[in-house]
Amino acid sequence: MRVDVVSIFPEYLAPLELSLIGKARGLGILELQVHDLRTWTNDVHRTVDDTPYGGGPGMVMRPEPWGRALDQVATPESTLIVPTPAGEPFTQRVAHELADLPHLIFAPGRYEGIDQRVLDHAATRMNVREVSLGDYVLFGGEVAVLVIVEAITRLLPGVLGNADSLVEESHTGGLLEAPMYTKPAVWREQPVPEILRSGDHGRIARWRRAQAVLRTAERRPDLLAAADLDKRDLDVLNE
Ligand SMILES: COc1cccc(COC(=O)c2cn[nH]c2)c1
Numbered sequence: 180m181r182v183d184v185v186s187i188f189p190e191y192l193a194p195l196e197l198s199l200i201g202k203a204r205g206l207g208i209l210e211l212q213v214h215d216l217r218t219w220t221n222d223v224h225r226t227v228d229d230t231p232y233g234g235g236p237g238m239v240m241r242p243e244p245w246g247r248a249l250d251q252v253a254t255p256e257s258t259l260i261v262p263t264p265a266g267e268p269f270t271q272r273v274a275h276e277l278a279d280l281p282h283l284i285f286a287p288g289r290y291e292g293i294d295q296r297v298l299d300h301a302a303t304r305m306n307v308r309e310v311s312l313g314d315y316v317l318f319g320g321e322v323a324v325l326v327i328v329e330a331i332t333r334l335l336p337g338v339l340g341n342a343d344s345l346v347e348e349s350h351t352g353g354l355l356e357a358p359m360y361t362k363p364a365v366w367r368e369q370p371v372p373e374i375l376r377s378g379d380h381g382r383i384a385r386w387r388r389a390q391a392v393l394r395t396a397e398r399r400p401d402l403l404a405a406a407d408l409d410k411r412d413l414d415v416l417n418e
Contacts, residue, residue: 180208180209180210180278180280180281180282180283180331180335181209181210181211181212181281181282181283182209182210182211182212182282182283182284182285182328183211183212183213183214183252183282183283183284183285184211184212184213184214184284184285184287184324185214185215185216185245185248185249185252185284185285185286185287186213186214186215186216186285186287186319186321186324187215187216187217187227187289188289188319188321189213189214189215191319191321191322191325192213192321192324192325194325195211195213195325195328200328200329200332202338203332203335203337203338206337206338208335208336208337208338209332209335211328214248214252216244216245216248217244218248219243219244219245219247219248219251220243220244221243226241227240227241227244227289228240228241228289228290229241231291235291236291237290237291238290238291239290239291239292239293239294240288240289240290240292240293240294240297241294242293242294242296242297242300245286245293245294245297246297246300249284249297249301249305252284253284253301253304253305254282254305255304255305256281256282256305257282257283257284257305257306258277258280258282258283258284258305258306258307258308259284259286259298259301259305259306259307259308260277260283260284260285260286260308260310260324260327261285261286261287261288261293261298261307261308261309261310261320262285262287262288262309262310262311262312262320262323262324262327263288263292263309263310263311263320264311264314264315264316265292265309265311266308266309266310266311267308267309267310267311268310268311269310269311269312269323269326269327269330271330273308273310274327274330274331274334275334277308277327277331278331278334278335280306283331284305285320285324285327285328286320287319287320287321287323287324288319288320289318289319289320290319310323310327312326312327352406352407353402353405353406353407354388354391354392354394354395354402354403354406355391355394355395355398355399355402356391356394357386357387357388357390357391357394358390358394360372360375364376372386374386385411388411388412389411389412389415392408392412392415392416393415393416396416
């Protein structure tokens with residue numbers, strides 16, 4: 180997979196050089212390049228924003244620099260990803276969809292956003308997806324790009340050593356993950372649930388499922404409604 184990021188704060192994306200993402204790049208699983216949007220400005224002040232038509236507070240990112248950046252970076256097989264509070268929810272399912280694509284271009288917006296014509300024009304020549312990480316507003320999309328790139332990179336084949344760890348992650352099967360424990364068996368007078376040390380893998384799987392159902396009911400009733408619960412799950416909820 181190839182990833183390009185165009186930003187007015189390219190140094191914000193430096194953490195993408197580290198850890199698993201750095202490993203994925205080292206393995207040739209992921210190609211990543213970060214670009215400075217101001218490369219594509221042509222005025223002496225390298226201007227990237229201006230006041231909004233129709234009035235209102237703040238500034239809007241001008242279309243020209245973005246248009247020239249995408250002219251250079253995009254191909255017809257590119258997908259433009261724009262992190263924005265106004266986007267579709269970014270979920271593990273969306274992460275899987277994006278992980279299958281050949282080329283992602285991230286357009287983290289600053290100020291009040293990017294002139295809409297940039298996205299409309301891009302949509303005539305590539306896929307465009309506006310995605311939201313949550314219902315809050317950041318100063319810019321760079322932090323969201325770090326999150327999205329990490330969520331996608333860990334799904335790329337060869338990145339995670341133990342493929343099984345993907346199976347147990349939250350949001351698989353639509354439920355939250357059960358609580359996890361490791362040594363010591365007792366810590367500050369708190370014992371690990373004895374069932375997990377019983378060696379009875381059938382009971383352990385049932386216990387974990389029950390914990391996942393209860394935790395999801397408590398914290399994310401929206402996910403529970405969408406999950407395919409079996410009779411035992413319903414018994415757990417009605418206990
Ligand atoms: C492109 O337009 C804008 C406008 C305002 C802020 C941002 C940065 O993204 C977020 O704030 C965000 C992303 N998911 N949840 C919040 C982008």
